[in-house]
Amino acid sequence: MNSHDSQSTASLEYAVPQIDELLKHSIRTQLESLLKAKLTTGQRQLLLQKSFVDAMTLVLSDTKIEHSTLLKAxxxxxxxAVQSMALAQLSEELLTKQYVSASGLIMSPHNCKHTIKDVYRIQGYARGLDRAIHSKLKHNDSVTILYPxxxxxxxxxxxxxxYYKESKKFTNKQVKVILVDVHPGAILxxxxxxxxxxxxxxxxxxxxADATEYKPSESIDILVLxxxxxxxxxxxxxxxxxxxxxxxxxxxLMIPQNVSVRGMMVVGETxxxxxxKQxxxxHSLNVNNDAQQDRVELGExxxxxxxxxxxxQELELQDGVKVIPASKIKLPSSVKxxxxxxxxxxxxxxxxxDEGVEQYDSGVTHPRPDMTFYIDAKPKDIEHTHFVAHSGDMVQFYYQLSGLPGFVPVKL
Ligand SMILES: C[S@@+](CC[C@H](N)C(=O)[O-])C[C@H]1O[C@@H](n2cnc3c(N)ncnc32)[C@H](O)[C@@H]1O
Known part of the structure; x- marks a missing residue:
């Protein structure tokens, strides 16, 4: 599993003070190594810039790059980046504060820092963005990008x-960026x-600012999210x-241009x-044919x-919870x-x-088992609140927007 979700599933534990201390240790280690290396600010900045340019040079290359080379970069x-974060001197509170807002989880900077290692997610986005910026600049002098x-x-x-700055590919007259985040630690x-x-x-x-309320004063050419x-x-x-x-x-343009969320019934072990195993x-290139054949796809x-x-269309329920109707799906009926x-x-x-992030390329596209959805089976716990349906039933999915977002299936 990739960094994004493995980090986040563990993230709630980070509220425990002893664990916070352990995790802060890694930043302290970075700082100490920085001091030991006795780099000047200029030298450190050069190393930082070079590491960013090197990673993008690999990612934008049209020849296949070895997985291990990408990982290293x-x-x-x-x-x-973590050394730079260490120098921003966030207080423990700002570094580790994590909470649930009206629209979802607000991850702490401490947990967010790992997403810069999510190689194939960044590759899919950077390559797509590069092409989108190209296509916009064919007809416009400049492009304004919003990244909430x-x-x-x-x-x-x-x-x-x-990479643009180093290669002089696009100047600051051509590419203008607005960065938004609600977490003060992330901003620092x-x-x-x-x-x-x-x-x-x-x-x-x-x-x-909260991106669900933020109103940019200029019109936006590319929204990357x-x-x-x-x-x-x-x-x-x-x-x-x-x-x-x-x-x-x-x-x-919205980057991503499309996110397709799909469901399937799988044998967990397979x-x-x-x-x-092998x-x-x-990664999507490493999936196993037999396992893929064994899936029962439910569709988008x-x-x-x-x-x-x-x-x-948003629906507001009695308690103020907002939902969006998603697909209606007929459950297949001939699966033994x-x-x-x-x-x-x-x-x-x-x-x-044609750039993107496919199943298993990143934590964010990793299939997520939902253990509360039963077809032709009975939950074992007596006071269950699980969803129970039968082969052949019609199921309407809703997407819950508030609190911790996610899908809610309802039998028709
Ligand atoms: C996983 S981290 C970074 C994600 C980043 N887009 C990436 O690609 O690595 C998530 C960040 O989103 C921010 N965030 C989540 N919901 C937000 C909202 N409604 N408005 C602004 N920032 C938000 C959090 O504060 C956190 O810094």
């Missing part, structure tokens, strides 16, 4: 900007990182996209264990793109072992053109 980028929920390192964009770390990378010339503003976790749960991707899509120019690492549950977002299967929800991300 991303690890170097992470090490350098960017986290402490804004890893989908800052490495790309470093981000400000330090932008300064260390000497990218201020490309940054119009860094805003501390990744605030989701596996199974399309917990974080506020949909609420943020739904609010900000209105600020896109008429031909403005999908999550047997399938990976694989070196989890929700598709998120500019047009579906603009047309989405349906009672043994579990629902798994996964996302396929098309960033731009």
């Amino acid at each position: 991303f690890e170097a980028m992470y090490d350098q 929920a960017c986290g402490p390192f804004a890893p989908l964009l800052l490495p790309l900007l470093s 770390a981000l400000t330090q990182l932008v300064e260390d990378l000497q990218l201020s010339e490309y940054i119009l503003r860094i805003e501390e 990744e605030a989701m976790q596996h199974g399309f749960t917990k974080e506020g991707q949909l609420s943020i996209a739904k609010h900000l899509v209105q600020f896109l120019t008429i031909d403005g 999908e999550f264990n047997q399938q990976w 694989a070196q690492y989890s 549950i929700l598709s998120i793109n500019k047009s579906t977002l603009l047309n989405m 072992d349906m009672g043994k299967r579990i629902l798994a929800i996964y996302a396929h991300i098309d960033t731009f053109a």
Whole structure:
């Protein structure tokens, strides 16, 4: 499993003070190694900039790069970025504060810092963004990009900007960026990182704001967003996209251009264990044919793109909870072992053109087992609140926007 979701599932434990101390240790170690290395600020900034440019040079290359080479480059980028974060001197409170807002989980900078190592997610976004920026600049002198929920390192964009600056591919007159995050700790770390990378010339503003309410004063050409976790749960991707899509120019682009969330019934042991026995690492290129054949696909549950977002109807329930109707799905009826299967929800991300992030490429596209959904089987616990249906039933899925977002199935 990739960094994004493994970090986040463990994240709630970080509220325990002893664990916080242990985790802070890693940042202290970085700081100590920095002091020992006796680097000047200039030397450190050069190493940081080089690591960002190197990772992007690999990612944008059209020849196949070895997995181990990519990992090394991303690890170097992470090490350098964490040193910059250490120098931002966040208090323990700012570093580790994590909470649930009205639209989803607000992860602490401490937990967010790992997303810069999520190689194939960043590759899919950076390659897509690069092509989108190209296509916009064919007809316009400049492009304004909004990146909400960017986290402490804004890893989908800052490495790309470093590459543009170094290669002189696009100037600050051509690419202008607004970075938004609601977490004050993320804003502090981000400000330090932008300064260390000497990218201020490309940054119009860094805003501390809730992206579900933020109103940019200029129209936006490209909206880049990744605030989701596996199974399309917990974080506020949909609420943020739904609010900000209105600020896109008429031909403005959303990156990703489409997120397709799909459901399937799998035998857990086959999908999550047997399938990976021989694989070196989890990636869409390493899935196992037999395991893929064994899946019973239910189809698309929700598709998120500019047009579906603009047309989405929100329903408000009695207690103020907001939901969005998603697909109606007829459960297949000729699957012999349906009672043994579990629902798994996964996302396929098309960033731009033919670039994207496929199943298992990243934590965010990793299928998520849902142990509360039963077909042709009975939950064992007596006072269960699980969803129980039968082969052949029609099921309407809703997407719950408030609190911790996620899908709610209802039998028709
Ligand atoms: C996982 S981190 C960074 C994600 C980043 N987009 C990436 O690609 O690595 C998530 C960040 O999103 C921010 N965030 C979540 N919901 C938000 C919201 N509604 N408004 C602004 N920031 C939000 C959190 O504060 C956190 O810094």
